[in-house]
Amino acid sequence: MIPLLSIVLPVHGVERFLPDCLDSLRAETAAPGEVEIIAVDDLSPDGCGAILDRYAAGDDRLRVRHLTENLGLGGAREAGLAEAGGRWVWFVDSDDRLLDGALDAVLAELRAEEERAASGLPPADVLLTDFVHVYNDGGTEPNPWHHHLTGPELAAGCTAADHPDLLRAVMAVWNKVLRRDYLLGLGVSFGRGYYEDISVTYPALLAAGRLRFLDRPCYAYRRGRPGAITSTPSPKHADAFAQYEEIFAFLDRRPGPLRATVFERTVRQALTVYDTPGLVPSASRPDFFRRITAHIARHRPPGHLFPRGPRGLPYRLAARGARRSYDELRRTRALPRAARRGTLAVAPAVRRVVRGGARFAVYNVFRRLPLDEHLAVYAAYWHRGYACNPAAIYERARELAPQIRGVWVVETPAQAAALPPGVPYVLLNSPGYLRAMATAKYFVNNVNFPHTMGKRPGSVHLQTQHGTPLKSMGMDLKDHPIAADGMDFGRLQEAVDRWDYLVSPNPHTSEHFARAFPGRYRILETGYPRNDRLALATAEECAAVREALGIRTGQRTVLYAPTHREARGGYLPLLDLPELARRLGPGHTVLVRTHYFHTGGAGDLTAGPDAARIVDVSDHPVVEDLYLAADALVTDYSSMMFDYAVLDRPITLFAPDWDEYRAVRGVYFDLLAEPPGAVATTTGQAADALLAGDPDPQLRARFRERFCPWDDGHAAERVVREVFPSGAQATAPDRRVLTA
Incomplete structure (x- = not known):
């Protein structure tokens, strides 16, 4: 009888985890001979061989092959595959385990695929399963790439071209059950060294005529154990480049529409390995980075462009071989800020050499210390x-x-x-x-x-x-x-x-x-x-803030705060500030606050002797001060309107480009249909609305009811009481989404 499923189990140095793995390879619904387990003892230095033999004596599904030389994970998988006779094959790592009921669920899917083939329809070539991460402390975490695998097309069966997002999920082989004849026909093999499985998984996904995803956690992948390559410093992380060559050699033999996607995915993986603290030893980092640059030059598709702006900057630096600039970018974020400013001459920002490898080594040493249960790290912007x-x-x-x-x-x-x-x-x-x-x-x-x-x-x-x-x-x-x-x-x-x-x-x-x-x-x-500060503000505090800002007594103060517009680049004041100041007159002060993505101030603010005074407060460190000082707010689509509404003061929307902004950025509701106050599309209309004082307070009341229902001055207290322990000890939180 030909087995339906062969489970290939490479084994080396996992004596502590092997019994749990073997115990998990059980199925209540399996018929005799339907499942075979081929365990490959890869010359394990511990007691794994004896454990396998003991289990094999009591389980006729299990066959053990003891290798006389260490072939590594890829070689052991190849040895097991050569002995596998099942119509489907599942490569399970021996330090992991299957979840309860997983094998029964997978067998049910494979039987359905066999019935499909018997009726003349093409069966799946690859069945992907969901999984969980398991940590050394017993904690678990769901598949962080699950969102890349959801969708009706992948549940029913499709190609990678139909669902290219699946290439962004984990590319390991252990959550993929492959049709054996299909796998053998690909002409690929597991590589030697680290990242050995991607030379199989990429081709298997790219060439499949039909892929399916079983949306059920079936596999428990152990994270962070000592000796795992994902946490082991070694020059062998450069083995990835040999696997990349095998992947692109396959694509040369069998061209397809996703070459650019694969290229981007491999570049990102290589940079992630380079960036991960401590993985690539300091002495190996220059050569590793050079190999990334060479990989980009060799396999970059014609006409391929990396993302524009700051998000694509790491890739462009890697393509140029600018390792020092890249290190500066990743460690200090200097380049993203320069890019947000629209600066062209970014080279001066990266002249300082940063010894990133040594820094990561220190960081990894500190990670071996126990968690400090009484330490909290804060940061903003x-x-x-x-x-x-x-x-x-x-x-x-x-x-x-x-x-x-x-x-x-x-x-x-x-x-x-x-x-x-x-x-x-x-x-x-x-x-x-x-x-x-x-x-x-x-x-x-x-x-x-x-x-x-x-x-x-x-x-x-x-x-x-x-x-x-x-x-x-x-x-x-x-x-x-x-x-x-x-x-x-x-x-x-x-x-x-x-x-x-x-x-x-x-x-x-x-x-x-x-x-x-x-x-x-x-x-x-x-x-x-x-x-909370806005909800609890007193008249005395507001007066003190106005005095500190140099606002004269009796001046009506307007805060103008436009948002960032992706389609227009840097700061572009659509409101004519000098004209607004002339219309408001000398009894007003206009505070101008540009978005924090922009630097260089608000430009020319000259308005003349009979106009309102204009003050650039873009660099003022505390925006809540400006809220308290302002008698009215003028904004476009900035989230500042929601905060300012807590004060229950007039808000004017200046929205001359609403249709463009809504189309480019996308919005969650029609602001002009539910505004917090008057809506203006010209500077004159904005001035008229401000001079009118508070023409329609009901608009603001409805806006406050929707967006400020919890602003009672005690939000920080509620957060602290929920997150921080009242005593000296703390436990990990219950991580679940709670919505209103």
Whole structure:
């Protein structure tokens, strides 16, 4: 009888995990002879061989081959495949295990495919299964690439060209059950050394006439165990380039439509290996980077372009072989800021040599220390300073959870000097920073921490974000390529998968963030902590802020705060500020706040002697000061309107390009149909609305009811009480999405 399924099990140095793996290879529904297990003892130095023989004595499905020389994981798989007689083959790693009921579920799918073939329809060539990550502390995490595998076409059966996103998922072989005759007909083999399976999995997916995804976790993949290549420093990580050559040799023999996708995927993997702390030893890093550059030159498809702007900059630097510039970009983020400024001469920003390899080695040493249960790391706006929701949470945590020590990450000594007195800090990339990032229990940020600083099991990541979304965000930008500007959605998902909590300011945000940032975090429907100050502001505080800003007594103050427009590049004031100042007259002061992506100020603000005074406050460090100082807000599509509405003061929308903005960026609701106040499309209309004072307070009341329901001045307290322990000990959170 020909088995339906052969399970090939390469075994080497996994004595501790092997019994659990073997025990998991059971099925309640399997008929006699339907499953065979071929275990290959790859000259294992421990007791694995004896364990296999003992299990084989009691399980007639299991055959053991003891190799007389070590062939490595790829060679052991080839040896097992040569002895496999099943119509389907599943390569299972012996330090992992199948989940309960998984083998029964897979066998049911394979029987259905066999029936399909018997009726004359083409069977699947590859059945992909879902999986979970398992950590040494017993914690589990769902497949972080699951979103790349969902969709009716892949569930029913399709080609890779029909669902190219599947190439962004994990390319390991262990979650793929392959039809044996199809695999043997590809003319491919597992490579030697590290990353041995991608020379099989890429071709198998690319050439398949029919792929299917079983949307059920079947496989438990062990993460972070000692000796795993994903956590082992070694020059052998360069073995990946030999596997890439095999993949592209296959594509040369069998051309297909996804060559550019494969190219991008291999470049990204190579850069990820290079970036991951400690994987590539310091002495090997220059050669590894040169091989990335050579790989790009050799296999880049004609006419291929990397993403525009900051998101494509790492790839362009790698293509040029600019390793020092690349290291500076990844470690200090200097180049992304330069690129956001529209600077052409970025070379001066990268002249400083950064010894990234040594830094990662230090970081990895610190990661061996126990988690510091009483340490929280705070950051805001890419380490720019003390601001936003993280600052409000930090202040409240000092009162309510004093056992938790907070430390701020800032980039420069000048930013450190600007911190409030007594706030502890570490400079980005300093030894103190590396230790804090490696050992802290808690992480609080309104953007994402660097992807090179991996999340440790047991740590708690609190993502606060920094605005109510009018415009499309996160994964929703897939439909808006100009606004996405080459966004790496895979990298974004990796960041989201670190989150344990996400702070929401209102039900609208909960609804849209849950979709835009899919994950297993818990949404905290608390309101924004940074708005507590606005909700509790007194007349005395507002007057003090106005005095500090130099606003004369009796002046009516208007804050103008336009948002960033991806389609228009840098700061472009559509509102004629000198004309607005002339219309408002000398009894007004106009504060101008450009978006933080823009530098260089607000331009020429000369308005004349009989006009309102115009003050550029773009560099003022605390935006809440400006809210408190302003009697009215003029904005276009900035999320500042949602925060300012907490103060219940007039808001005017200046929206001359709403249709363009909505088409380019994508929006979650029609702002002009539900505005917080008057809507203007010319400078004159904006001036008239401001001079009218508060023409329609009911508009603002409805807006506040929808977007400010939780702004009672206690949002930070709610967050702190939820996230931080009341005592000295803490446990990992229940990571699930909670929406309104």
